[in-house]
Amino acid sequence: NAGVMQNPRHLVRRRGQEARLRCSPMKGHSHVYWYRQLPEEGLKFMVYLQKENIIDESGMPKERFSAEFPKEGPSILRIQQVVRGDSAAYFCASSPASERPTETQYFGPGTRLLVL
Amino acid sequence: LAKTTQPISMDSYEGQEVNITCSHNNIATNDYITWYQQFPSQGPRFIIQGYKTKVTNEVASLFIPADRKSSTLSLPRVSLSDTAVYYCLVKAAGNKLTFGGGTRVLVKP
Numbered sequence: 001n002a003g004v005m006q007n008p009r010h011l012v013r014r015r016g017q018e019a020r021l022r023c024s025p026m027k028g029h030s031h032v033y034w035y036r037q038l039p040e041e042g043l044k045f046m047v048y049l050q051k052e053n054i055i056d057e058s059g060m061p062k063e064r065f066s067a068e069f070p071k072e073g074p075s076i077l078r079i080q081q082v083v084r085g086d087s088a089a090y091f092c093a094s095s096p097a098s099e100r101p102t103e104t105q106y107f108g109p110g111t112r113l114l115v116l
Numbered sequence: 117l118a119k120t121t122q123p124i125s126m127d128s129y130e131g132q133e134v135n136i137t138c139s140h141n142n143i144a145t146n147d148y149i150t151w152y153q154q155f156p157s158q159g160p161r162f163i164i165q166g167y168k169t170k171v172t173n174e175v176a177s178l179f180i181p182a183d184r185k186s187s188t189l190s191l192p193r194v195s196l197s198d199t200a201v202y203y204c205l206v207k208a209a210g211n212k213l214t215f216g217g218g219t220r221v222l223v224k225p
């Protein structure tokens with residue numbers, strides 16, 4: 001059973017370009033979470049999605065950032081007009097459909113975004 | 117969401133037991149305590165989760181006193197490969213995980 005897959009693992013963009021980060025959850029998982037980690041800091045929650053639904057986007061910046069989790073295909077975190085401050089590691093996690101508090105989130109290897 | 121406080125760093129030696137205590141004074145009745153481990157350039161990895169008393173798995177033990185205002189992660193006989201950052205989280209049903217700064221554990225030979 002493959003784990004959470006993220007691609008690309010590394011992404012370099014120039015200021016003003018768009019960044020698209022993809023996440024394929026573990027098989028059987030329908031909940032996806034995106035987190036951002038700045039160097040030497042803990043992970044910060046960004047958004048929580050289920051298939052075709054955004055459940056909680058309280059951690060998403062108001063502008064330039066968007067996320068989706070379509071019925072088919074991976075979840076996408078999109079950053080438009082990137083700036084140097086967007087440089088960070090972006091982690092995706094997934095969990096099963098259950099809302100029980102004991103459900104564990106499983107993390108992918110992350111995408112490291114560098115904005116030049 | 118309950119806030120957690122844990123030591124910034126901790127040094128140990130191979131073969132020793134490492135205990136990391138986390139305080140979570142405003143934990144709610146339906147919150148669970150969860151610990152993750154993160155190696156450099158990798159995503160966090162689930163270690164253990166508990167609600168009260170003691171939980172043990174093949175990797176670690178988690179001790180939670182009756183008032184649940186703190187918890188202690190115990191790593192028995194650490195090796196160099198246990199050098200990582202350890203995060204204590206308090207998690208309620210369906211909620212996002214809130215990561216603090218974590219505890220950097222350095223295991224020395």
